[in-house]
Amino acid sequence: DAKTTQPPSMDCAEGRAANLPCNHSTISGNEYVYWYRQIHSQGPQYIIHGLKNNETNEMASLIITEDRKSSTLILPHATLRDTAVYYCIVSPTNTGNQFYFGTGTSLTVIP
Amino acid sequence: NAGVTQTPKFRVLKTGQSMTLLCAQDMNHEYMYWYRQDPGMGLRLIHYSVGEGTTAKGEVPDGYNVSRLKKQNFLLGLESAAPSQTSVYFCASRGTGNQRSSSYEQYFGPGTRLTVT
Numbered sequence: 001d002a003k004t005t006q007p008p009s010m011d012c013a014e015g016r017a018a019n020l021p022c023n024h025s026t027i028s029g030n031e032y033v034y035w036y037r038q039i040h041s042q043g044p045q046y047i048i049h050g051l052k053n054n055e056t057n058e059m060a061s062l063i064i065t066e067d068r069k070s071s072t073l074i075l076p077h078a079t080l081r082d083t084a085v086y087y088c089i090v091s092p093t094n095t096g097n098q099f100y101f102g103t104g105t106s107l108t109v110i111p
Numbered sequence: 112n113a114g115v116t117q118t119p120k121f122r123v124l125k126t127g128q129s130m131t132l133l134c135a136q137d138m139n140h141e142y143m144y145w146y147r148q149d150p151g152m153g154l155r156l157i158h159y160s161v162g163e164g165t166t167a168k169g170e171v172p173d174g175y176n177v178s179r180l181k182k183q184n185f186l187l188g189l190e191s192a193a194p195s196q197t198s199v200y201f202c203a204s205r206g207t208g209n210q211r212s213s214s215y216e217q218y219f220g221p222g223t224r225l226t227v228t
Contacts, residue, residue, distance in 0.1 A: 036217075043115075043201050043219025044154065087153060098169060099217065101146075101153035 003027070004088045009106045012082075018075040020105050022088030025069045030092050033064060034099070035073045037084040044087065044101075047073065078109045113137055115220035117202050123226045124192040132187040132223050134202030142205045143185035144169075144217065145177060147198040154201060160185055192227045199224050 005023040012018040024033065034049040048055055048062045050071075055062040061074040075082055087104040118133040134143065141162050146154040146169075156169030160179040174196060176188045185204075189196060203217040 034216075041199065041222065043203070043221055044217075045219070046216035049216070098156055098159065099144075099154075100156070100170065103151070103153050 003090050003100060004102055006086075006088055006102060006105045008103065009108070011108050011110055012075075012078045014080060014109050014111050015077055018073075018078040018082065018107060018109070020073040020075075020086050020088075020107065021070065022073070023070045024088070024090045027068050027090050028092065031090045032092075033062065033068075033071050034089040034091060035060070035062065036087045036089065036101075037082075038087070038104070039081075039084040047086075078107075080109050080111065083107060083109045115202055115204055115218050117200075117220040117223050119223060120221065121224045123228065124189075125228055126193060128192050129188070129190050130192065130225075131189075132200055132202075132225075134185045134187070134204075134220060135183055136185075136204040136218070137183065138204060138206065138218065139182070140204035140206045140218075141182075142207070142217075143179065144203040145175070145185065145187045146201045146203065147171065147196075148201060148222075149198050157187065157200075192225075194227045197225060197227045 032049050035047040036044040038044045048060050050062045064071045085104040085106050087101050089099050115136045144159040145157040148154045155171045158177040160166050163182040166177045178186045200223045202220040205217045
């Protein structure tokens, strides 16, 4: 079973920030939070990951609460190309790094 | 650098037939994975491999076998296909890089759409 809970769908106006929440209340100390997205029927694409500090890269920012029980993925200026299903995954750092995808959040960016 | 490729892209099987799906990666990655995705669902891990000659079961391994004879290839076999195996199959690979970098990301192939009638 997926260890995360995400809203099934969200809308965001083009050019505005998209804030996608994720609950992972049972996260363990050695588990990272990963975010992937899947555009249409393509293979998932890595976005960002983090352990406890906030992270930022060219695609997005990841905000993890101090207790690590939830996180938020922020797309600062959403475009129509960001319309996709976004998956929040927690995974340990041991070998194998198995990912358990839930059903994710379907983000629709509206013109 | 082709990344992760999957063969074939589409296939239709009759119940009871067998087939092998091929995944190839040219990034010298140690870890490889096979997932399936049913309509409206997230991906579920079938089998994975942490290196050449090794395989391990994932979340939904029943009805599938895998082999990793060469580091760059990961094969998924269906010995006797069933309609319940109609799905999109994704292969992924990743390196053994530092967790502080994005080298822990999994790179996914384009998928194989399999229909079992």
